[in-house]
Amino acid sequence: MTSMNVYLDNSATTKVDPLVVEAMLPFFTERFGNPSSIHSKGVEAREAVEVAREQVAKLINAKPSEIVFTSGGTESDNLAIIGAATAVHSADSSKNAVVCSNVEHPAVLNPCKGLASSGFSFSEAKVNPSGILELSEAQKHISSKTAVASIMLANNEIGSIQPVTAVAKLCHENGTLMHTDAVQAVGKIPIDVRKLDVDLLSLASHKFHGPKGVGALFIRDGVNIKPIFGGGGQERALRSGTENVPGIVGLGNAAEIARENLSADIEKMGKLRDRLIEGLSTLPRTFLNGDRNQRLPNNVNYRFLGVEGEALITLLDGEGICASTGSACSSKKLKASHVLTALGLADWEAHGSLRLTLSRFTTKEEVEYALEKIPQAVSTLRRMSPVWAKLERGEKIEDVKDGQHVH
Amino acid sequence: MLRMASTYTEKVMEHFKNPKNMGEMKDADGKGEVGNPSCGDVMSVYIKVKDNRIADISFQTFGCVAAVATSSMVTELAKGKTLDEAMKLSRADVAESLGGLPPIKMHCSNLAADALHEAILDYRKRNGIA
Numbered sequence: 002m003t004s005m006n007v008y009l010d011n012s013a014t015t016k017v018d019p020l021v022v023e024a025m026l027p028f029f030t031e032r033f034g035n036p037s038s039i040h041s042k043g044v045e046a047r048e049a050v051e052v053a054r055e056q057v058a059k060l061i062n063a064k065p066s067e068i069v070f071t072s073g074g075t076e077s078d079n080l081a082i083i084g085a086a087t088a089v090h091s092a093d094s095s096k097n098a099v100v101c102s103n104v105e106h107p108a109v110l111n112p113c114k115g116l117a118s119s120g121f122s123f124s125e126a127k128v129n130p131s132g133i134l135e136l137s138e139a140q141k142h143i144s145s146k147t148a149v150a151s152i153m154l155a156n157n158e159i160g161s162i163q164p165v166t167a168v169a170k171l172c173h174e175n176g177t178l179m180h181t182d183a184v185q186a187v188g189k190i191p192i193d194v195r196k197l198d199v200d201l202l203s204l205a206s207h208k209f210h211g212p213k214g215v216g217a218l219f220i221r222d223g224v225n226i227k228p229i230f231g232g233g234g235q236e237r238a239l240r241s242g243t244e245n246v247p248g249i250v251g252l253g254n255a256a257e258i259a260r261e262n263l264s265a266d267i268e269k270m271g272k273l274r275d276r277l278i279e280g281l282s283t284l285p286r287t288f289l290n291g292d293r294n295q296r297l298p299n300n301v302n303y304r305f306l307g308v309e310g311e312a313l314i315t316l317l318d319g320e321g322i323c324a325s326t327g328s329a330c331s332s333k334k335l336k337a338s339h340v341l342t343a344l345g346l347a348d349w350e351a352h353g354s355l356r357l358t359l360s361r362f363t364t365k366e367e368v369e370y371a372l373e374k375i376p377q378a379v380s381t382l383r384r385m386s387p388v389w390a391k392l393e394r395g396e397k398i399e400d401v402k403d404g405q406h407v408h
Numbered sequence: 409m410l411r412m413a414s415t416y417t418e419k420v421m422e423h424f425k426n427p428k429n430m431g432e433m434k435d436a437d438g439k440g441e442v443g444n445p446s447c448g449d450v451m452s453v454y455i456k457v458k459d460n461r462i463a464d465i466s467f468q469t470f471g472c473v474a475a476v477a478t479s480s481m482v483t484e485l486a487k488g489k490t491l492d493e494a495m496k497l498s499r500a501d502v503a504e505s506l507g508g509l510p511p512i513k514m515h516c517s518n519l520a521a522d523a524l525h526e527a528i529l530d531y532r533k534r535n536g537i538a
Contacts, residue, residue: 309448311472315424337448349445385430387452388445388470398445 007322007367011208011299012157012185012358017251018210024254025212028247036244037235046246053253060256061183061202062193063219069236070249073216074184074205075108080218080240081180081201082112082151084226086121089148089178091227096148096176098122102134102163104340109151109182121148130345131292132161139168147177154197155186158340158356159291160300162190169198178224184208184216188259188266188361189297200224206248210361211255215248262361270359271298273368277357280372284379286392290341290354299359304346307389308353308382316378317355322371325356349388349398416473417507423477428484429466436466438534440526443519449475453483453523457531462486462494467523474513478502478520491528497521 008016028049034042036050054065071077082099089096099113103125110125117123126142128134134152143150150172155162165181172179180201183192188209194202202219206212220226220239232241259266278301281287286306305313310326317324341351357371383389388398416424433439433454443450449471456464465487467479482502486494499518503509531537 307470309471309475311448312424312476315473319425337446347446349448352445352448385427385468385476386470387432387441387450387468390432390468 009357011360056253077203077218078108085149100150151180154183160297206252212251301357304354420477423480427480438531482520
C-alpha cells in the first residue's frame with residue numbers, strides 16, 4: 002500500500018466541515034455587525050446568533066434560552082463549575098464542597114482545584130478499572146454539602162461513557178448542581194439534557210467539525226450561576242464580551258449537521274472502531290484501555306507493552322498517520338496520563354498507549370492502512386526495547402513510583 | 409517527511425529512524441542498564457572490550473524519540489575509544505553531537521551516557537579492575 006495521510010486524532014480536534022466554513026464566511030465580511038448594535042447590521046448579526054442558539058439547543062434537546070455561547074470547552078467548564086459553586090455557596094454557606102471524577106479533563110480538574118485553594122473542599126471520585134464511575138463510589142463523595150459535582154459524559158482518552166443520569170439523580174437528592182463535560186460526546190452519542198437530567202453541560206464546536214474558539218454551556222432554566230467575566234453583559238450577563246458571530250454561526254451549523262447525521266455517523270464510526278479493535282487485539286501483550294461496551298463509537302485506545310508512546314506516534318507520523326498517546330513524554334509533562342493510571346495501570350504500562358479517534362470523515366481505507374502500519378511500528382520499537390525483552394523472558398517489570406523519579 | 413521533527417533536530421530524527429548498533433549482545437564483556445520504566449525510559453548498553461578499547465557496542469532502549477536517538481549516538485561516539493575516554497563522554501557531548509535536544513528531553517541523554525559508564529564499570533568489576 003502506498004503512503005496515505007490518515008488523521009486518527011479527532012478527539013484532539015476535527016476538520017471543519019466545508020459547509021460550516023461556507024456558512025461562516027459572510028459573517029467576517031458583509032455581515033460583520035455587532036449583535037448588540039441597534040442598527041440593521043447589528044440586527045442581522047443578532048438574528049444569526051439566535052439561529053445558532055436554536056441549532057445548538059435542538060442538538061441536545063434544550064431550549065434556546067438555556068444556551069450560553071463561550072470561547073470553547075475550557076471556558077464552559079470553568080464557567081459552569083466556578084459559576085455554580087460560588088452561586089450555590091453564596092445562597093447557602095453550608096454548601097462548600099465540589100466533587101469530580103479522577104478522569105476529568107484538566108479544564109474541569111483545575112477549576113475544582115482552584116476552588117479548593119479558595120476555601121471549598123474538593124474530592125475526586127475514582128473510576129473502576131474499565132474507566133467507569135460506579136454509583137456506589139459517587140455516593141461516597143456527593144453529600145448535602147456538595148455545591149456542584151462535575152462528571153464527564155465521555156472520557157477524552159479512553160472514551161468511557163459515564164452513568165451521568167444516575168449521578169444527576171444522586172446530586173438532586175442532595176441539592177447539588179450537576180455539571181457534565183460533554184465535549185467528547187457531542188456528535189458521537191445521542192444527547193438529551195432532559196434525559197440526562199443535568200443542570201449544566203459543556204460542549205466545544207471544534208470537536209464536531211465546527212471552528213475552534215467557540216463553545217456553549219447549557220444552563221437549565223431556573224439554575225443560577227455567577228459569571229466569571231465582568232463586562233458589557235452579553236449572553237444574559239453570564240458571558241460578557243462581544244459575541245464571536247462567525248464562530249457561533251459555525252457552531253450552529255456544525256450542530257445541525259451533527260444532529261442530522263448522528264445515527265449514520267454512530268453506525269459508521271462504530272463499525273470502523275470495532276474493526277480497529279478487532280485488528281489490533283491479535284497483537285501480543287496488547288490491551289484495550291477503557292470499557293469495551295460503554296464506549297464512544299469513535300474511540301480506540303490500546304496499550305502495547307514494552308513500547309513508549311511518543312516513539313510510536315513519531316514512527317506512525319512518518320507513515321502519514323496522526324494519532325496520540327496517553328504517554329507523557331509527548332507532552333510538556335513527563336508523567337503518565339492521569340486517566341490511564343486511574344485505571345490502575347502502572348506508569349510503565351500507561352506509557353505504551355495509543356489513542357485512535359475517528360470522525361464522520363474517516364474511511365475504511367484509512368482504517369485498513371492504520372491496521373497495516375501500527376503493528377509494524379509496534380514491532381520495530383519492541384525489537385529495540387529492553388522492557389519487551391524482559392517481558393519475553395517472563396521477567397517482572399517493577400514500577401518505581403514518582404518519588405524515585407531520578408532525572 | 410516528519411514534521412514532528414520540528415521539536416527535534418534532523419540528526420535526532422535520523423538516529424531515531426535508523427538507530428545504529430541496536431540490539432542485545434549475548435556475549436558482552438560489560439552491560440549497563442539505567443532508567444526507570446515508570447518514567448518511560450530504560451536503556452541497556454553492551455560493550456565488547458579489546459586492548460582496553462571499546463571494540464564493539466550495542467544498545468536496547470525503551471523510551472521516547474530522544475531516548476532512542478541518544479542511545480544510538482552514544483554507541484557511535486564510544487566505539488573505538490579507550491575505556492578512559494569513553495568514561496569522559498558526557499550527556500552534554502551526546503546532546504551536542506545530535507545538534508541539541510529540547511530542554512525537557514535532556515534527561516534522556518543523561519541516561520544514554522550513564523548506561524555507557526555503567527557498562528564500563530561492569531566490565532571493570534568483572535575483570536577486577538578498580
